[in-house]
Every structure is written in structure tokens, then in C-alpha cells.
Amino acid sequence: MNFFRKVLASCLGTSIALILLTGLSFLFFGFLVSALGDKDKVTVKSNSVLELDLSNTIKDYVPKSDNPLDELFGKDQLQLSSVLNAIENAKYDDKIKGISIEGEFVSAGMAQTQAIRNKLVEFKETGKFITSYANLYSQKSYYLSSVADSVFVTPYGMAEFKGLSSERLFYKDFEDKYGVKMEVIRHGKYKSAVEGYLDNKMSDANREQITSFLNSIWEEILEDVGSSRNKNNDELNLIADDLLTRSSEMAVENNMIDGAIFKDQYEEKLKSLVNDDVHTISINNYISTGKGRLKSTSSNTIAIIYAQGDILYGEGDESYIGQESMIRAIRKVRDNNKIKAVVLRIDSPGGIALTADLIWRELQILKSEKPIVVSIGDVAASGGYYMACVADKIYAQPTSITGSIGVFGTIPNFSELVDRIGINAEQVATNKQSVGYSPYEPMTDDFYNVTKEGVERTYETFLKRVAEGRNMTRDAVDSIAQGRVWTGKEAIEIGLIDELGSMEDAIVAAAELAGIVDYKTSNYPRYKKDIEDSFKSFSFIKAKNDLIKKELGEENYKIYQEIQNRTQFKGIQMRLPYIIDLN
Structure with a gap:
């Protein structure tokens, strides 16, 4: 019964709970096995375009799951190496004519995004095309998409290109007011994970390091975007300072976007690039065909x-x-x-x-x-x-x-x-x-x-x-x-x-x-996951944290997660000063 309490407490769904509690689980799982057996096998057709939508979370490691429901309902995570290997395989796949980057957001870290972008640069060297389309571009998605031969946005869309910023919170006045504080013991003048508890403003040392790494990352973005869009750093900084991509018209005028068109017009452009009826295959499906691995028969x-x-x-x-x-x-x-x-x-x-x-x-x-x-x-x-x-x-x-x-x-x-x-x-x-x-x-x-x-x-x-x-x-x-x-x-x-x-x-x-x-x-x-862990991973069941995320919103949920994580900080810590969230 303890297991079922946990299942219910994790919001595993009234219908599933009823199935389990009334002894209909065999019937339920029989349906799942049948559904898995009927699932169409994904194939790569001739004249295909690989759709690269990275809105699903990209992680360095997504362990292979033994849970059949993951295969049926799909996961919301992609392994970075699988994405890179898929692009590598697409370079030599005669059925893949090009890549279409789609999606407003990239759910990957900055270094992960840069690695994917570098792999796309290699892909272009084969002579195959890359195009991009979105209703709007977040800054990270524009950074990735700028590698494309042509970048398009919907007529009422825009591209975010504004530079990087980082915000820190300071709690000293709150502590003094309410009598709740954190006792701090540290070594390292830059160890600013605890600075917010000690002062009500940022130290010079912390400002120095944040400025340094933000500028370092921004220079990488400028170099990569500038290489693709044929612009120098001064031009790009001017565009960022004055927000000259805040409308599709301005983005096109400043040569950051190649055209403001609707999705059906973009699809016509893909057909013209293929010179035939175009078939599309998502990155997830392409990986599922085995293209997320680089094959080798070596024993080493x-x-x-x-x-x-x-x-x-x-x-x-x-x-x-x-x-x-x-x-x-x-x-x-x-x-x-x-x-x-x-x-x-x-x-x-x-x-x-x-x-x-x-x-x-x-x-x-x-x-x-x-x-x-x-x-x-x-x-x-x-x-x-x-x-x-x-x-x-x-x-x-x-x-x-x-x-x-x-x-x-x-x-x-x-x-x-x-x-x-x-x-x-x-x-x-x-x-x-x-x-x-x-x-x-x-x-x-x-x-x-x-x-x-x-x-x-x-x-x-x-x-x-x-x-x-x-x-x-x-x-x-x-x-x-x-x-x-x-x-x-x-x-x-x-x-x-x-x-x-x-x-x-x-x-x-x-x-x-x-x-x-x-x-x-x-x-x-x-x-290895036990049965309870497997139930937690069902993608069609809304667990407790999913509901909290929905109620709090993305940004507030990050704060909630940080508070949860800090409850596990036991003993002496060797930890990054803060969560680096680039805006």
C-alpha cells in the first residue's frame, strides 16, 4: 500500500490508479503491448529533409530505458551525442537532402548549443542545404539558426538579439528584517554562492567575474553569428544595443533574417530546394532508425x-x-x-x-x-x-x-x-x-x-x-x-x-x-530502475513536480527547484557560486 500511496501522491492519474487497484493491470498492459506491436516502423524516404527541433530537453546523458511505455509515448529528452551523431550520419545519407531548423526555443545549455552548431557547420561543408524557420526566435535559437543558408520568420515575428545578462538576488536586508539568516563560512573571494546572504549588493570581485565570463561567451556568439551573417562585432553590437531585430521588418532590413514569410510559403521553398515532393523526418524519428549511433565492429x-x-x-x-x-x-x-x-x-x-x-x-x-x-x-x-x-x-x-x-x-x-x-x-x-x-x-x-x-x-x-x-x-x-x-x-x-x-x-x-x-x-x-521508478517516468502521467511547474511557471519553478536542491546541501560544499542563467 505504501507504493500506491506514493503513486497517488505523485499524481499518477485517477484512471491508472483505478486500473491498478481494481486488478485490471494485466488488461491495461496487454493494451500497451498490443499498441507497441502495432506501432509503425519509421523509415527514411528519398528526398527527405531532417527537421531539427530542439525544444525538447537536451541532456548529455539519457540512459537507455527498459520501460516499454517510453517507446510508446516517447520521451521529452534527447541525448546530445545522439543529436550530433544523427547530423553526422545525415551528412552521408543520400536520402537526406538537407536540414530544416525549426522551433522558437532551444532547450540546451550554451556549450551544448555551440557543439550542435559546430556540427551543422560541418554538415554544410558537404554541399547540402540548411534552412531555418520560426514564428519567433529566442536569442539561443537564433544563435543556432544563424548557421543556416537562409533564415526565415513569420511576418509578425521577431528575433531576439540583445546581448547577455545575469541577475543575482541579495537577502541581507530581508535577514535583518525578519531575523532569519544563513551563517556563512567560506574560502575564496569569488565564492559568491553565499554573497547574497552577507550583503545587499554585489561585490566588486563578483561583478568582475560575471562581466568576464559574460563577455567571453558573448564574443563567441558574435564570432559565430558574424561568420554566418557576414557581419563584424561592431555591427552586431549595434544591432543588439538598439534591438534592431525586434520586428521581422527590422530583422530583414539589418540582414539578420532573410525573409518574413508564412509557414506554407516556407514549405514551398523546401520543395524547390529538393526539386521534388519533399518528405520530412523529425530528429527524434531519425534517431529512432539507428542514426543516433556511429556504428563500429571493433572490439576496442x-x-x-x-x-x-x-x-x-x-x-x-x-x-x-x-x-x-x-x-x-x-x-x-x-x-x-x-x-x-x-x-x-x-x-x-x-x-x-x-x-x-x-x-x-x-x-x-x-x-x-x-x-x-x-x-x-x-x-x-x-x-x-x-x-x-x-x-x-x-x-x-x-x-x-x-x-x-x-x-x-x-x-x-x-x-x-x-x-x-x-x-x-x-x-x-x-x-x-x-x-x-x-x-x-x-x-x-x-x-x-x-x-x-x-x-x-x-x-x-x-x-x-x-x-x-x-x-x-x-x-x-x-x-x-x-x-x-x-x-x-x-x-x-x-x-x-x-x-x-x-x-x-x-x-x-x-x-x-x-x-x-x-x-x-x-x-x-x-x-537500474525498479517498478516504482518506471511508473514515475510515464510521460502521460502528470507527477507532482509537473503540476507545480504548471502552477508556478517556468521561471518560478527554477527557484522552487533551487530551494529543493539546497535542502540537500549537507557538509562542506565545493559548488558553483550560483546557477548561471543567461538572459
Whole structure:
């Protein structure tokens, strides 16, 4: 009954609950099996155009599911490597004549989007066409679509092109007013995850680092868009400053859009490009035909170990990094003689220091037997970089976020609040340190000093790990540490990474280090889900978080998720200063 309570509490649907509770589950699943059997097989027809709609969430790793309902109802996630492999296969597929980029939004990180765009540049070199159409373009979708030979928008549409910004919240005045605050212990002047609790305005150091990485990413966007649209940085900055793409007419006039047409007119243009009746196939369906993989018959294998999400303590799954699943995967890779090299793909803002160190140790042992190359995705910062620094070689996209070598701890304190409303907390203990910390009493000097000692010890360990891994001195690492965030483009200049490049580049480098030419890849960790997890993944059932998201809206839901995540911040943290959300 506990399982069914959880099912109901997660809003798994009245109809499904009734089926399960009345014993009709066999009939229900029989229907599903029948539906799966009747599902039409996807084929690629001649004169096809590959539709690239990336509004579904793009993740570095979407583990293969054993749940048949995922196949029936589809997933709302795409694996980045599958998208890249599909475009690579489309280059040589005679049935694919070109690519049509469609959709207003791109649900991918900046580094992921840049990797897809770079792959589209390669696609164009084959002589096949790329076109794009949207009712309106968000800035990220325009960045991706600008690679096209022709970019079209609906007559009453627009293209967002305004530059980048980042907003931080500060809580000091709120804390003073209501008597609820966060006690902060940190090392690193840039470790600004906690700055909002200490002041009511941004520090000069934090403003410096945000300005630096925003400019670095914006320069990449300007370079790529300028190359495709034949414009220099000054021209593009003028367009952004004056919002000269805020209408379709202005976007066309400033040569950022090639035409303002309706969708049926765009479809006629696709027919003329193919010179025949055009067939379209979505990226999801193209991947389902097997085009999301690069085939190889080699017995040599390169393992790709995905470290994705916050670093927490425990088992871990595709949404967060836990030491148990990671260590299990690392040991399997180490013991497999067919695996000749490893690519560690990291997309993590960091998290619990203990977990990061346990994983680091297993990677160090693995490195003694097999070469390891790190590929940084959107972010490998703080604890994420802690794991990365063990590698033989580190790759990152220019727009990747990394560094943030710093440590902090935060503890909520309500002592002023409870004092104001007349609540008194009393403790009884056997020893001086038995009580430790109480959120209802002011933090004692003893507790602060002990915790500060732990933070400093963790920071020094962090410096040592990076110094050993990157062949630098402790002081050299400290000079670029202090919690500062860097883009991949900046990181290569200060020695935190070795090369700018994609995961494909990292795989090639791993093969070279292993001395192999022919190889295939294999993904790790491999997660097993029980029946309860399978029910949670049904895409036609609205779970609790889906309902919350609908009620709160996209932006407020992000805040809700951040609050949920912070409840899991236990122990000393090696974490990115904040969620980097580019506007």
C-alpha cells in the first residue's frame, strides 16, 4: 500500500490508479503491448529533409530505458551525442537532402548549443542545404539558426538579439528584517554562492567575474553569428544595443533574417530546394532508425563515463552524481580488458566535497591503468572540476563554465526570529561540544572555528589535487582559484584545460593516448530502475513536480527547484557560486 500511496501522491492519474487497484493491470498492459506491436516502423524516404527541433530537453546523458511505455509515448529528452551523431550520419545519407531548423526555443545549455552548431557547420561543408524557420526566435535559437543558408520568420515575428545578462538576488536586508539568516563560512573571494546572504549588493570581485565570463561567451556568439551573417562585432553590437531585430521588418532590413514569410510559403521553398515532393523526418524519428549511433565492429572500446548533475551523497542516477553508482561504473570500466581508454564527460556545478573526493580517488586508480580524457559540457565547476583535474587531458567548449576552485558552508540560523517572537531554546549535554550547532542559538566561536578549519582543510586539499593533476604549484593554482568562475576560452589561457573542443575531440584524443585507431564507445553508469521508478517516468502521467511547474511557471519553478536542491546541501560544499542563467 505504501507504493500506491506514493503513486497517488505523485499524481499518477485517477484512471491508472483505478486500473491498478481494481486488478485490471494485466488488461491495461496487454493494451500497451498490443499498441507497441502495432506501432509503425519509421523509415527514411528519398528526398527527405531532417527537421531539427530542439525544444525538447537536451541532456548529455539519457540512459537507455527498459520501460516499454517510453517507446510508446516517447520521451521529452534527447541525448546530445545522439543529436550530433544523427547530423553526422545525415551528412552521408543520400536520402537526406538537407536540414530544416525549426522551433522558437532551444532547450540546451550554451556549450551544448555551440557543439550542435559546430556540427551543422560541418554538415554544410558537404554541399547540402540548411534552412531555418520560426514564428519567433529566442536569442539561443537564433544563435543556432544563424548557421543556416537562409533564415526565415513569420511576418509578425521577431528575433531576439540583445546581448547577455545575469541577475543575482541579495537577502541581507530581508535577514535583518525578519531575523532569519544563513551563517556563512567560506574560502575564496569569488565564492559568491553565499554573497547574497552577507550583503545587499554585489561585490566588486563578483561583478568582475560575471562581466568576464559574460563577455567571453558573448564574443563567441558574435564570432559565430558574424561568420554566418557576414557581419563584424561592431555591427552586431549595434544591432543588439538598439534591438534592431525586434520586428521581422527590422530583422530583414539589418540582414539578420532573410525573409518574413508564412509557414506554407516556407514549405514551398523546401520543395524547390529538393526539386521534388519533399518528405520530412523529425530528429527524434531519425534517431529512432539507428542514426543516433556511429556504428563500429571493433572490439576496442572507449568508455564514456557521464557525471551529470549536482554532486550529492548516495547512490546517484541520471539527474545527480552519487559516489555509489560512479564508483561501481569506474571499477567495471577498469576491470574490462576491452576498454582501452576513458572519456569522463562532466556536466556538474559541484556539490558535496566528500563525494567528489571519493570519486576522485577511484579515477586516480583508473588513470594508473587506462588513459582518461575529460570532456567538459556546459559546466564542470568546483566539485565538477575537482573530478576533472585527475585526467591526462581536459577538453572544453569555449562557452563551457569551469573553475570555481573554492569551498563554502552555509547553515540556517533563526535565533533572532525566535527571540523576537518569544521562543527560547534550552539544551542539555554531556560534553562541551555535544550540542554542536543549534539553529535557535547564535553560532558559537568554537563551532565557527571548527567549521572554518574544515573549510580551509578542504580548500587546501582542492589546491593540492589541482596542482598535482595540472602540474602546477600550489600558489599558481591559488592565484586562479578563490572560487572564480572561468569560461573554457579563459580556462585554456590559465592552464585549467588543455584544448578547446567537443566530446568527439576528447574521444579522438583518448584513442590516441591508448594507441588505437578502430574503436566503439560504451556509456556508463548503467542505472537500474525498479517498478516504482518506471511508473514515475510515464510521460502521460502528470507527477507532482509537473503540476507545480504548471502552477508556478517556468521561471518560478527554477527557484522552487533551487530551494529543493539546497535542502540537500549537507557538509562542506565545493559548488558553483550560483546557477548561471543567461538572459
